Amino acid sequence: MKSVNTTSSFRRYIKRDWQLYAMLLLPLIAVFIFKYGSFPGIVIAFKDYKILKGISGSDWAGFDVFLRAFRDKDFWLALKNTLVFNGLDLIVGFPMPIILAILLNEVRNKHFKKVSQTVLYLPHFLSWVIIAGVFTQLLSPETGMINILLSKLGFDAIPFLNKNLPWAVTYILVGVWQTMGWGTIIYLTAITGISDDMYEAATVDGAGRWQKIKYITLPSIKGTVIMMLIMNLGRIMASSFERCNAFGNPLVKDVQYQLSIFIYNKGLQSLDYSLATAVGVFQSLVGLLLVLAADRFAKSIGEEGII
The missing domain is CATH 1.10.287 (Helix Hairpins)
Structure with missing residues (x-):
């Protein structure tokens, strides 16, 4: 029935x-x-794939393709850079949408709030080519506006995009700037779902804004924060080719070289589709294991998780 x-x-x-x-x-x-x-195409990772023979006609290679990738020193450089930069993205970038959503929620002027949200969302819709072009002009050692201002203030020019450490800091901060506005949407939705009665009761008890944030807002969105953290851990092995390539140059190859660049150079450019697929499968498998481990840990401490 x-x-x-x-x-x-x-x-x-x-x-x-x-x-x-x-x-x-x-x-x-x-x-x-x-x-x-595209799932059936994963079998390419276990074959010596030849375009003319097709998937079914290509010979089986077992795990030889994976071993060939693991023996390549460039793979380990790319893996190290991917883990380091994704870890920094997570540490620096993950709290920013939460902080920004809480700040936007505290804005009382509705018109200013809408304008601010629109401005903050805008970078998400810009391609990395445009973003890299803008920041390359701003941060150029000789003609960039930032370095011109620094020189007029008596400071030396900073090679933002020409040396490893300044490039790494710029890469992380620009990535945070590009994603934090769009990331506030989920948290603002979660905050909107909090009952006004809780805030009114806190006001009656004499709680200030910071106390309301600490004892009402943050505990109420904790489940959403944990869910988003678990999902972000699943992307710890991923890397954006557009972002890496747009900001890349030969002077910073040691830090710019990530798995997406490795797959493009060693796999797609060299027509070694088996290698490209194998590395992609490796990335997905590690991401899946991280999500499952994080979900299990969240449940072990009394949280809901996502599965």
Whole structure:
């Protein structure tokens, strides 16, 4: 009886909101084609893939392709840089959307709040090519506005994009700037779901804004924070080719070289699709294991997790 009622309710929703479901259909099709439809291609990682022979005609190589990747010294350099920069992105960048969402929630002027949100969201929609072009002009040692201001103040020019340490700091900070505004959406939604009665009761008890944030806002969004942290841990092995390539130059190759660059250079440019796929499978597997481990740890300390 319950399943019949559920089916009839679903049909009623479809009939009533068919336009919304139709809009949802296109992205769902895209997800199935590009995310799930590519699953059979993973077998390339275990074959000596030749384009002319195709997947089925290529010879099996077992784990030889993985071993070949692991023996490459460039792979370990790329892996080290990927872990270091993704770890720094997580440490520096993960708290920023939370802090920003709390600050935006405290803004009482609705017009200023909407304008601020729009300005903060904008960098998310810019390509890394545009962002890198803008910051290259701003941070140029000789003609960049930042270094011109520093020289007028009596300081030496800083090689932001030409030496390893300044480049690494610039890379991290620009990445945080690009993502933090968009990342506030989920946290603002979670904060919006907090009952006003809790804040009103705290006001009656004499709590100030910082006390409300500490004892109401942060505990109320803790589940969302943990969920997002677990999901971000799953991307610890990923690296953005667009970001690395846009900011890259030969002077900082030692720190700029990440797994996405390794896959492009050693796999796609050299037509070694087996190697590229094997490294991609390795990245996904490690990310999956990290998500499962983080989820289990979250549950062991009394949190819900995501699975």
